[in-house]
Amino acid sequence: MAADPIIQLKDLQFTWPAQHAPVLDIAELAVEAGERIFIHGPSGSGKSTLLGLLGGVLVPQRGSIRVLGAELNRMRPAARDRFRSDHVGFLFQLFNLVPYLSVIENVVLPCRFSARRRARAAAEGATPRDEAVRLLAHLDIEPALLGRRVTELSVGQQQRVAAARALLGRPEIVVADEPTSALDADRQSAFLQLLLQECGAFGTTLLFVSHDRRLAAHFSREIALPAVNRVHPEQRAA
């Protein structure tokens, strides 16, 4: 089992509803557990679609997508939602946080939907909240900020809070979609260091999507989406 890839796409094709041509057509893509993958590609190369597929929010019309041995394309929608909350942490470019919840409440949010992540977070600390506080401290969020409204935080702080949320309860996979593009260069690299360090500590598989190839050096492998996606942007222009 250990040799099996944690993520495996085969002959996968996805077409948005009401469109004729697929946006994504991948013959084969495999990711081993613990890998830190840098995925890049120009906008429109199907990055968001790929993330949606990995999160089980989208289902391919053809081919299969296996994550942790489970065939996502064969699961019922509710089971995919549950799978996502149990095993995948998400981190987006901006507006990652629920505006009306405090910092700490945002971080423990996945534990409200996933019993598994709640249990795993509690195994790390005494309660999911303790574990959240610990993670936030690791990510340089001072305790004074915990009860704050997230809208009072700087963008850099918001991204670190979002990272803590993606990591809480140790999901096997963290998917990060351009999490650093809203940060300036210094903060980008500091944030990336923190994220990689936390993922390394848990052995978390990290899929990091960005159009900024300068960041690729930090990762164990680089995948150019246009190289694996047989659909080319100009083909879909219409």
Place this chain on the structure above:
Amino acid sequence: MRHLIVLAARSAWNRRLTLGLTMIAIALSAALLLGVDRVRRDARESFAQSVSGTDLVVGARTSPVQLMLYAVFRIGEATSNMRWESFREIAAHPLVAWAVPLSLGDSHRGYSVVGTDGAYFEHFRYSGSQKLAFTGGKPFEQTFEAVAGAEVAHRLGYRVGNRIVLNHGTGDVSLSKHGDKPFTVVGILARTGTPVDRSVHVPLEAIEAIHLDWHGGAPIPGVSIPLEHVGKFDLKPKAITAALIGLKSRAAVFRMQRNVNEYKGEPLMGVLPGVALDQLWQVVGIAERVLLAVSAMVVAVGLAGLVAVVLAGLNERRRELAILRSVGARPRDIFLLLMMEAVGMTVLGAFLGVVLLGVLGASLAPLAAARYGLIIEPRFIASGELILLAAVVGVGVLASLLPGYRAYKLSLADGLTPRL
């Protein structure tokens, strides 16, 4: 489920201004609907209470509703009278336990004057079987003595011993006064919540006396009979307006009614108060239903506003919903989240409406009692109103399905990355 409720509440609190205003709109509409229903019920209740002890109302032939309205509720005027001899005969009938004569048509500063006799204070019953009580003084004994109802005494500040002047005809402003024959207030009745409160009671003889020098509704020119000479005249009444009859056995009421209706001396009519009231409500019922329908429309408008507000907010919340999706919320959870918001608003709005109505009812009850003789029971909510309230909430739940479904569709389409 619980965490969804917490999320829904936090999210709603974040938009408290718009949602609060919407909730107030729902509260007002619910209060209106319940208020209309409450006034309707209380009006019926007060009317029914006013004649609870009377088995039969007797008067000259007219419509039963009209007879009830003027004889019991002092609304409108009698078109014709019944003769005193007829009254005596009916009162003496073996089935009759008691009979109270009523002579109407005069007023005192807007309040009706009721010519009657001692039987009134003895036999009149209201609100079940409650008897008239005096807060001061005693029933009248002499011709020019009067007993004031609670509201009359309260409003006009009358006490036992005050001297008052009656007006000819009804209405607040009357040009002709019986100024030459003043009355002395000898008794003040306790509050009953019936038209009795708004009446001035005088002996039948007094009604005759003040009209001695009158003819056809106006003073006879050049004729004035001074007070000290009144006693020389025969003050035995010649006619009365109506009579309230109590029977020895209620079972005999239809028999007695037939007796009255077939009375040989003159065309008379006996009316069962309950039956006449039912007829009245049938007439008034149309207006009531229209009022209720309008109130229901207002509730619908309030709920439509709620749905509009929740739907309008939905677009701004697409990112928030996508975040929730990314941390594991199912589309079903998103649906519930939006449902909870709208249902919560409806329930809170309806509850607020009930509170509002309670406060309004309590503060307006004295006015309604004074002005219209309408007794609004101070209460939080009646069982009949619960049905209305449940209907409001039920419609609210149905209306909430719309934003819930829309959010569900949106979250399915948006997935983790809302395309704004």
